[in-house]
Amino acid sequence: MTQKKKNNKPSFNLNWLYTAIALFLAGWFFIMSGGMNGSGKEIQERDFFKYVEEGYVQNFVFDKDADRVSVFLTDEALQKDEFKNLKQNPNLTGATPNMTFKVANQTVFFDKYDRLPKEATSEVTMELTENNVFVEILFQILIWVALLGLLWYFIFRRMSGGGAGGGGQIFNIGKSKAKLYDENSQVKVSFKDVAGLEGAKEEVEEIVQFLKSPEKYTRLGGKIPKGALLIGPPGTGKTLLAKAVAGEAQVPFFSLSGSDFVEMFVGVGASRVRDLFKNAKEKSPSIIFIDEIDAIGRARGKNNMTGGNDERENTLNQLLTEMDGFDTDTNVIVMAATNRADILDSALMRAGRFDRRIYVDLPEIHERKEIFKVHTKNLKIKETLDLEFLARQTPGFSGADIANICNEAALIAARKGKDAIDRQDFLDAVDRIIGGLEKKGKLIKPKEKRRIAFHEAGHATSSWLLEHASPLVKVTIVPRGRSLGAAWYLPEERQITTESQMLDEMCALLGGRAAEEVMFGKDYSTGAQNDLERAFKQSRAMVTIYGLSPRVGHISYYDSSGQNDYAFSKPYSEKTAEKIDEEIRRIIDEQYTRSVELLSANKDKLTLLAEKLLEEEVIFREDLEKIFGKREFDDEMNTITKQAELEDQKKVDSAAETEEENIESIPSKEV
Numbered sequence: 001m002t003q004k005k006k007n008n009k010p011s012f013n014l015n016w017l018y019t020a021i022a023l024f025l026a027g028w029f030f031i032m033s034g035g036m037n038g039s040g041k042e043i044q045e046r047d048f049f050k051y052v053e054e055g056y057v058q059n060f061v062f063d064k065d066a067d068r069v070s071v072f073l074t075d076e077a078l079q080k081d082e083f084k085n086l087k088q089n090p091n092l093t094g095a096t097p098n099m100t101f102k103v104a105n106q107t108v109f110f111d112k113y114d115r116l117p118k119e120a121t122s123e124v125t126m127e128l129t130e131n132n133v134f135v136e137i138l139f140q141i142l143i144w145v146a147l148l149g150l151l152w153y154f155i156f157r158r159m160s161g162g163g164a165g166g167g168g169q170i171f172n173i174g175k176s177k178a179k180l181y182d183e184n185s186q187v188k189v190s191f192k193d194v195a196g197l198e199g200a201k202e203e204v205e206e207i208v209q210f211l212k213s214p215e216k217y218t219r220l221g222g223k224i225p226k227g228a229l230l231i232g233p234p235g236t237g238k239t240l241l242a243k244a245v246a247g248e249a250q251v252p253f254f255s256l257s258g259s260d261f262v263e264m265f266v267g268v269g270a271s272r273v274r275d276l277f278k279n280a281k282e283k284s285p286s287i288i289f290i291d292e293i294d295a296i297g298r299a300r301g302k303n304n305m306t307g308g309n310d311e312r313e314n315t316l317n318q319l320l321t322e323m324d325g326f327d328t329d330t331n332v333i334v335m336a337a338t339n340r341a342d343i344l345d346s347a348l349m350r351a352g353r354f355d356r357r358i359y360v361d362l363p364e365i366h367e368r369k370e371i372f373k374v375h376t377k378n379l380k381i382k383e384t385l386d387l388e389f390l391a392r393q394t395p396g397f398s399g400a401d402i403a404n405i406c407n408e409a410a411l412i413a414a415r416k417g418k419d420a421i422d423r424q425d426f427l428d429a430v431d432r433i434i435g436g437l438e439k440k441g442k443l444i445k446p447k448e449k450r451r452i453a454f455h456e457a458g459h460a461t462s463s464w465l466l467e468h469a470s471p472l473v474k475v476t477i478v479p480r481g482r483s484l485g486a487a488w489y490l491p492e493e494r495q496i497t498t499e500s501q502m503l504d505e506m507c508a509l510l511g512g513r514a515a516e517e518v519m520f521g522k523d524y525s526t527g528a529q530n531d532l533e534r535a536f537k538q539s540r541a542m543v544t545i546y547g548l549s550p551r552v553g554h555i556s557y558y559d560s561s562g563q564n565d566y567a568f569s570k571p572y573s574e575k576t577a578e579k580i581d582e583e584i585r586r587i588i589d590e591q592y593t594r595s596v597e598l599l600s601a602n603k604d605k606l607t608l609l610a611e612k613l614l615e616e617e618v619i620f621r622e623d624l625e626k627i628f629g630k631r632e633f634d635d636e637m638n639t640i641t642k643q644a645e646l647e648d649q650k651k652v653d654s655a656a657e658t659e660e661e662n663i664e665s666i667p668s669k670e671v
């Protein structure tokens with residue numbers, strides 16, 4: 001019993017349970033130690049014999065289990081000064097003895113007692129108590145049943161999230177909680193139900209093929225991938241996509257959330273993983289979907305401060321073991337979802353585990369229209385309803401938000417007793433959802449959006465017009481993670497960088513703020529914080545590391561040996577320090593001015609681009625070509641781009657180094 005208690009160390013907050021157990025045990029010990037009956041003055045064994053001889057003792061109770069004697073004195077004795085303070089409180093029952101003592105050896109005691117003069121003992125009554133073994137055991141069992149019952153009760157409430165569900169669950173703690181959709185209850189979701197997400201769908205299409213006809217791929221000895229990681233913000237359809245894969249491939253779908261593994265007791269997470277994989281293998285080919293994998297997959301060795309870490313690690317290790325343990329012919333594919341790929345343990349990403357990464361982003365305008373289409377399919381809507389208009393009203397909304405809007409609109413229309421849902425109902429629903437989103441800080445106001453569009457267009461325009469800047473691939477103002485907009489460049493393959501390349505890149509980097517100035521005047525925004533940070537680092541490197549400042553000279557203060565602690569003793573004089581500061585600033589100022597001039601001279605095109613961005617939310621190289629014409633400095637560089645584009649057209653945004661702006665970051669609301 002005690003062992004069980006130890007093993008089941010709770011890994012979650014169980015204050016309630018602890019309190020209950022503590023109270024229970026306290027009560028128990030109280031009863032066990034004799035409770036109320038145990039009181040009475042503690043005396044010596046020889047005192048007792050003396051009192052008996054004196055005739056003070058009326059009766060005594062010998063507890064054979066406890067080797068303890070409770071002594072009750074005669075009324076006369078209690079009159080004596082000697083025993084005055086032992087007088088009973090008249091309100092108490094006579095059950096409380098006047099004295100008590102421990103017997104060292106029962107035989108010796110009775111021997112001694114028998115040898116006392118008969119006159120002394122004849123008046124004394126003796127009671128022997130011995131607990132009935134059967135009752136004793138029954139009592140013990142009852143206590144444990146009560147204790148365990150209490151424990152189960154709390155666990156059960158915890159597991160079923162408040163009481164609903166069958167009690168049988170209690171006895172299945174170690175079993176996986178995966179919801180099983182097997183052949184009988186086939187997953188009905190198909191790719192048709194997933195709107196947008198074209199790139200992601202294309203990538204998972206391959207998984208569908210693997211599951212459908214594995215022989216086709218293993219024929220030549222190749223190994224089928226074991227896992228795919230879906231990365232993207234909440235509500236963007238990651239679960240939906242995984243389900244659709246199961247639906248398309250007509251295989252069982254086991255789904256479980258990462259937090260389900262770790263909510264409980266030590267050892268349970270790992271056994272759940274084992275159980276889950278066992279089930280999935282039995283039904284293979286099949287798909288295991290683990291939502292919120294970051295709950296178990298967080299990098300190990302971090303957050304050691306918080307308890308329950310061991311449990312998470314055990315679970316993670318078990319997961320890795322299971323994935324490694326797959327044979328090539330075990331056609332189980334593990335799909336997992338997260339919105340924090342950056343915190344995942346790198347062991348998860350290693351080859352043979354989640355080696356496929358699929359990005360699922362917030363939908364852009366066309367995708368939102370598609371999502372509206374999917375979610376209004378089964379609703380009664382007015383024929384005149386313009387879905388494109390709705391898509392335009394919902395920048396930054398996820399698929400789940402849109403599904404929510406459609407449902408809300410239907411409820412609003414029904415409340416008003418309408419026959420069909422109209423535009424106003426949708427707009428009311430949008431307003432209602434926005435209330436919730438605003439608190440989450442995800443929503444961008446039209447005015448802010450305009451500024452973001454010009455900021456990104458500024459980057460795009462300047463990098464387009466500058467000979468040595470990296471060629472642009474894609475610009476978006478769809479908020480993603482912490483950034484509100486982003487420009488992607490295809491990084492040029494190069495081993496050394498020239499000064500003019502650095503300067504052009506810095507000019508393009510400052511193009512965001514420059515565009516804001518050109519359009520909105522000198523009322524700057526916080527949107528360029530990340531750009532400025534990077535520009536400063538670059539400029540400082542140019543002056544202090546690459547020796548690119550004429551005033552400071554061809555000097556590098558960089559210490560690659562790591563021997564010198566320049567943080568404490570600078571390798572240059574105060575005078576040079578001042579020069580360095582000035583030079584860092586000069587370079588940035590010059591490039592900023594250059595950017596402002598460049599964009600002012602091309603204000604019309606900048607505006608066209610920004611408008612297009614506002615309309616489309618995402619624009620590509622071709623859109624820029626339409627506005628600016630063919631890029632002047634193509635030849636060599638463009639061939640590289642074109643080639644790369646041809647090779648990997650769809651993956652451009654995930655493969656290309658992302659040059660993201662944290663345009664949002666601190667108080668973007670001030671814009």
Ligand SMILES: Nc1ncnc2c1ncn2[C@@H]1O[C@H](COP(=O)(O)OP(=O)(O)OP(=O)(O)O)[C@@H](O)[C@H]1O
Nearest residue numbers: 193194195234235236237238239240371399400403
């Ligand atoms: N691309 C989409 N097409 C159609 N419906 C979508 C799409 N994206 C999301 N939805 C709707 O939103 C709901 C929630 O999406 P889902 O649970 O798949 O998101 P998720 O990315 O797994 O979110 P989370 O990260 O919060 O688990 C879906 O059931 C669906 O109704």
Ligand SMILES: [Zn+2]
Nearest residue numbers: 512528531661
């Ligand atoms: Zn920027």
